Amino acid sequence: MLIDFVGLGSMGLGMATSLVRAGHAVRGHDPDASRVEMFIAAGGIAASESTTPADALVSAVLNADQTRSVLSNTQSVAARLRKGGVIVSCATVSPDFAKEMEVAAANAGHLYLDAPISGGAIKAAAGQLSIMASGTAEAFDLAAPILDAMAETVHRLGDGAGEGSAMKAVNQLLAGVHIAAMGEAMAFGASQGLTPEQVLNVVSVSAGTSWMFENRGAHVVEADYSPRSKVDIWLKDLGIVTEIAATSGLPVPVSTNALAQFRAASAAGLGNEDDAAIAKYFARAGGITLPGDV
Amino acid sequence: MLIDFVGLGSMGLGMATSLVRAGHAVRGHDPDASRVEMFIAAGGIAASESTTPADALVSAVLNADQTRSVLSNTQSVAARLRKGGVIVSCATVSPDFAKEMEVAAANAGHLYLDAPISGGAIKAAAGQLSIMASGTAEAFDLAAPILDAMAETVHRLGDGAGEGSAMKAVNQLLAGVHIAAMGEAMAFGASQGLTPEQVLNVVSVSAGTSWMFENRGAHVVEADYSPRSKVDIWLKDLGIVTEIAATSGLPVPVSTNALAQFRAASAAGLGNEDDAAIAKYFARAGGITLPGDV
Numbered sequence: 406m407l408i409d410f411v412g413l414g415s416m417g418l419g420m421a422t423s424l425v426r427a428g429h430a431v432r433g434h435d436p437d438a439s440r441v442e443m444f445i446a447a448g449g450i451a452a453s454e455s456t457t458p459a460d461a462l463v464s465a466v467l468n469a470d471q472t473r474s475v476l477s478n479t480q481s482v483a484a485r486l487r488k489g490g491v492i493v494s495c496a497t498v499s500p501d502f503a504k505e506m507e508v509a510a511a512n513a514g515h516l517y518l519d520a521p522i523s524g525g526a527i528k529a530a531a532g533q534l535s536i537m538a539s540g541t542a543e544a545f546d547l548a549a550p551i552l553d554a555m556a557e558t559v560h561r562l563g564d565g566a567g568e569g570s571a572m573k574a575v576n577q578l579l580a581g582v583h584i585a586a587m588g589e590a591m592a593f594g595a596s597q598g599l600t601p602e603q604v605l606n607v608v609s610v611s612a613g614t615s616w617m618f619e620n621r622g623a624h625v626v627e628a629d630y631s632p633r634s635k636v637d638i639w640l641k642d643l644g645i646v647t648e649i650a651a652t653s654g655l656p657v658p659v660s661t662n663a664l665a666q667f668r669a670a671s672a673a674g675l676g677n678e679d680d681a682a683i684a685k686y687f688a689r690a691g692g693i694t695l696p697g698d699v
Numbered sequence: 700m701l702i703d704f705v706g707l708g709s710m711g712l713g714m715a716t717s718l719v720r721a722g723h724a725v726r727g728h729d730p731d732a733s734r735v736e737m738f739i740a741a742g743g744i745a746a747s748e749s750t751t752p753a754d755a756l757v758s759a760v761l762n763a764d765q766t767r768s769v770l771s772n773t774q775s776v777a778a779r780l781r782k783g784g785v786i787v788s789c790a791t792v793s794p795d796f797a798k799e800m801e802v803a804a805a806n807a808g809h810l811y812l813d814a815p816i817s818g819g820a821i822k823a824a825a826g827q828l829s830i831m832a833s834g835t836a837e838a839f840d841l842a843a844p845i846l847d848a849m850a851e852t853v854h855r856l857g858d859g860a861g862e863g864s865a866m867k868a869v870n871q872l873l874a875g876v877h878i879a880a881m882g883e884a885m886a887f888g889a890s891q892g893l894t895p896e897q898v899l900n901v902v903s904v905s906a907g908t909s910w911m912f913e914n915r916g917a918h919v920v921e922a923d924y925s926p927r928s929k930v931d932i933w934l935k936d937l938g939i940v941t942e943i944a945a946t947s948g949l950p951v952p953v954s955t956n957a958l959a960q961f962r963a964a965s966a967a968g969l970g971n972e973d974d975a976a977i978a979k980y981f982a983r984a985g986g987i988t989l990p991g992d993v
Binding site for chain 2: 500523524525535537558560562563567568571572574575576577578579580582583585586587589590592593594596597598599603604606607608610611612613614615616617618620646649650653654655656657658659660662663665666687690691692693
C-alpha cells in the first residue's frame with residue numbers, strides 16, 4: 406500500500422518504520438525536518454517525491470487540534486488520499502471529536518478508523534502496539550495491513566468512531582490516577598522511613614501494584630526524571646477525561662483530583678520532566694527530599 | 700511450638716489452620732464461639748484445654764483497638780505468653796502504634812514482630828500470605844517457624860516495629876486508590892457506551908491496569924457485590940493512611956480524595972457490600988445503571 410504518515414514523533418517514527426518493514430511505501434510528514442530525515446534514512450519516502458494518491462493516511466499527531474489540521478485542511482496531506490482511502494487516526498481525542506472526524510471523512514469520500522494507540526515508543530518501533538479501534542467493517546478491512554504492521558493487539562470495539570477513543574480515555578483515566586497514586590505512595594513511604602527501592606520491591610508483588618506503579622516507580626528509584634512521558638501530557642489526557650465526563654454529566658472526582666495534582670506539579674516547574682516527577686511534587690509538599698531531588 | 704492465636708476471622712482461621720498443618724500446637728481465641736468450634740474441627744486446641752505458657756502469640760484481629768485489648772490486658776491471652784515469647788501482630792495499624800506495642804511487649808518481657816499481612820482469605824488458608832515485617836533479629840528468629848507456616852513471602856523491612864506497618868499503609872494507600880479508580884473507570888466507560896466486560900478485557904492488557912482493577916473489575920463484570928472485602932474497610936485503612944500522613948505533615952490529596960469517595964459510598968448505603976460497589980456509587984451519581992444494579 407501507499408501510505409501517507411503524519412507525525413514522526415517518538416511514537417510515530419517507530420510506527421512508520423514498522424510500516425516500511427512490512428513492505429509498504431510510506432511517505433513521511435512532520436513539521437520538524439530532522440524527523441523526516443531520520444525516517445527517510447529508515448526507508449521512508451520524502452513527501453515531495455511523489456504525488457500519487459495514497460491508499461491510506463495514518464495520523465499519529467499529538468491532539469485534536471493537530472488532527473483537525475491534518476484531516477480538514479484541503480491543502481493538507483489529506484487532499485492526497487484517494488477516494489475510498491482510509492484514515493487511521495491515532496491521537497487521543499474525545500469520542501465526540503472522533504465521530505465528527507468520521508463524518509468529515511465520509512463527506513470527503515474517505516473511510517475513517519478511530520484508532521488510539523497504547524504501548525510506548527519501544528513497542529511502537531517493534532510493531533507491537535496495542536490499538537483500541539472502532540469503525541466500519543470497510544474501514545477495518547482496508548486498514549487491516551496497517552494495523553497488522555503496527556500492532557500486536559487490535560481491540561475491535563465498535564462499528565463506528567467513538568468507542569476506540571472512549572476506551573483510550575478509560576485507559577488514560579486509570580493510568581493518570583495510578584501515576585499520581587505512585588507519586589503519593591513514594592512520598593508517603595519516604596515520610597515513614599521507607600526507601601523508594603523498598604516500596605517498589607514490596608508493592609510490586611502485593612495487591613497495591615499497578616502497571617504504572619512498576620513502570621514509573623522504577624524512575625523514582627533510579628532518580629531519573631528525564632522525560633519519557635511528561636507531566637504536562639496528563640494535563641491534556643486527564644483534561645480530555647474530565648471534559649468527556651462533564652459532557653456526559655458524570656462526576657469523576659478521582660480523575661479531577663489527579664488532574665489537579667498534575668496541574669500543581671506543572672505549575673511548580675515540573676511540567677517538562679518525566680511524569681514520575683509527580684513523586685517529587687508530593688514529597689516537597691511534605692518537606693521531604695526524594696533521592697536525586699536537589 | 701505452642702501458640703495462642705487470637706482472631707479467627709476469614710483471614711485468621713486460615714492462618715491458624717496453616718500453623719496446625721505445619722505441626723504446631725495452636726490454641727484458638729475468638730469472641731465468636733462458632734469460629735472457635737470451626738478451628739477445633741480443623742485441629743486447633745480450645746483455649747480452656749491447657750494453661751501451659753505459650754511460646755508465641757499471633758494476633759490477627761481487625762484494628763489497633765482490638766490489638767491493644769489483646770496485648771495490653773493483663774487478664775488476656777497475652778498473660779499466658781512465656782517470658783521471652785514472641786508476639787506476632789498482624790492487624791493494619793499505624794507505625795507509631797506498632798512502636799508503642801513493641802515497647803509495651805518489651806516491658807512485659809516479650810519480643811514483638813510488626814507483621815501486617817496481605818493476600819486475602821484463600822492465600823491465608825493455603826499458608827501463602829505476604830507478610831510485611833519489621834522487628835529485632837531475636838523476634839524474627841523466634842517467629843521464623845510461624846512466618847514459614849503462614850507466608851509464601853516475608854518482606855524483612857527493619858530491625859524494629861514500624862516499617863512493617865508503614866509498608867502495609869503504603870500498600871493500602873495504593874490498593875484503596877486503585878479500587879476507587881476502577882469504580883470511576885467502569886462508570887465512565889458505561890457513560891460512553893462501553894460495557895464493564897469490554898473495559899476489563901482491554902484495560903487488563905493495557906498500561907491502565909492494576910492488580911485491584913483486574914480483581915475488583917471482575918466483580919463489576921459479574922455484577923456480584925457479595926462482600927469479600929467491604930467498602931467500609933477502606934474507611935478504616937485509608938483513614939489510617941491519612942492519619943499517619945497528617946502526623947508526619949505530609950499532604951496526601953489522592954488518598955484523602957479516595958477516602959471521601961468510600962465515605963460517600965458508605966453513606967449511600969453501600970458500606971457492607973463488596974468494595975467493588977464503589978463503581979455503582981459513581982455510576983448512580985451520573986444517572987447510569989451498571990449491570991446488576993436495581
